[in-house]
Amino acid sequence: MFEHAGATPSPEVFRTRPGNRRRLTPPGEAELDRLGLAGEASAWLSPLAYNLTVSHSHRFVWYRVAKVATRTIRHHCESHGVSLDVDHAMRVRYPLASFTDYFTFAFVRDPLDRFVSAWRDKVVGANYYSFDDATHARMQTVEEFARWTAAQDLSAVPGTDQHLTLQSRMIDLNRVDFVGRLETFDRDFAEVCERIGAPTVPTAPRNQTAPGGQDRRVSDELRALVTTMYRRDYQLFGYDPDRP
Structure with missing residues (x-):
């Protein structure tokens, strides 16, 4: 050919x-x-x-x-x-x-919302990352999961799970x-x-953790960890890491 x-x-x-x-x-x-x-x-x-x-x-x-x-x-x-x-x-x-x-x-999407969505879906709702029982129990706390994620290279593809990879990557x-x-x-x-050239039909995201669907109050530690991990996404896409 x-x-x-x-x-x-x-x-x-x-x-x-x-x-x-x-x-x-x-x-x-x-x-x-x-x-x-x-x-x-x-x-x-x-x-x-x-x-x-x-x-x-x-x-x-x-x-x-x-x-x-x-x-x-x-x-x-x-x-x-x-x-x-x-x-x-x-x-x-x-x-x-x-x-x-x-x-x-x-x-x-806002990096903090995306990270919490991944945690709820892949850790709280499942054991997607195949943690042992004791580790999975610890990971039910979002800050613990954030500490674990912070040890990963979030710009590595392949190498990092797609739900956690930098959006900019x-x-x-x-x-x-x-x-x-x-x-x-x-x-x-x-x-x-x-x-x-596709039909335009108003639709709401099917993701269950879309903005407005969850209480966004988070700890200072989680906000600081996410801000550090996803600094490049915040900078490139203009999200405010201090948004309430």
């Missing part, structure tokens, strides 16, 4: 498998391997890997940020005939030239066209829908 190593692949070769929405089809994987073999200096692939969802029919690339309305956006697409050809790809270095005319977007900031916020989701998602 591509006659020489420098050929720019068609974006439509990249799709996820019908039975495994996290993995690309064999032709897509083979194409990434081909581009990777060209060497880092070729700049065919993005320098970093991202969690991507791609629609060829609506020509968009969505940089998925875990714990930021991902279920809501996916449900909206599925409900309104927006094909997700690359459905839930994880940690993919993508071919830059293939998607230059695709609309790229992401959503972010999960978005190709050099190539993103639009960054919406969970706090203004209806307005921002309506703009995304208009840009990609």
Whole structure:
């Protein structure tokens, strides 16, 4: 299909498998391997890997940020005939030239709200991180979980769980066209829908720990830990770490 190593692949070769929405089809994987073999200096692939969802029919690339309305956006697409050809790809270095005319977007949220949401969902509601019983009992205190998280490299992908990774690390900031916020989701998602040609239907985030759904009073220790861990997100996205 591509006659020489420098050929720019068609974006439509990249799709996820019908039975495994996290993995690309064999032709897509083979194409990434081909581009990777060209060497880092070729700049065919993005320098970093991202969690991507791609629609060829609506020509968009969505940089998925875990714990930021991902279920809501996916449900909206599925409900309104927006094909997700690359459905839930994880940690993919993508071919830059293939998607230059695709609309790229992401959503972010206040780092403190996101961290507490991850803790409630993955620690209180489950044992996602496979702690032993004694450790899991300690982690029921959010400050204890924050101390544990602070020991991780939150910019490492792969290496850090996607629910805790810096939001700024999960978005190709050099190539993103639009960054919406969970706090203004209806307005921002309506703009995304208009840009990609999808129906605009007012919808509330399906995430159970969306803003307004929880008491936001937190300890000084937790606020300080989250502010330090996610300093880059606060700076880049303009959130106020001292917001009540």
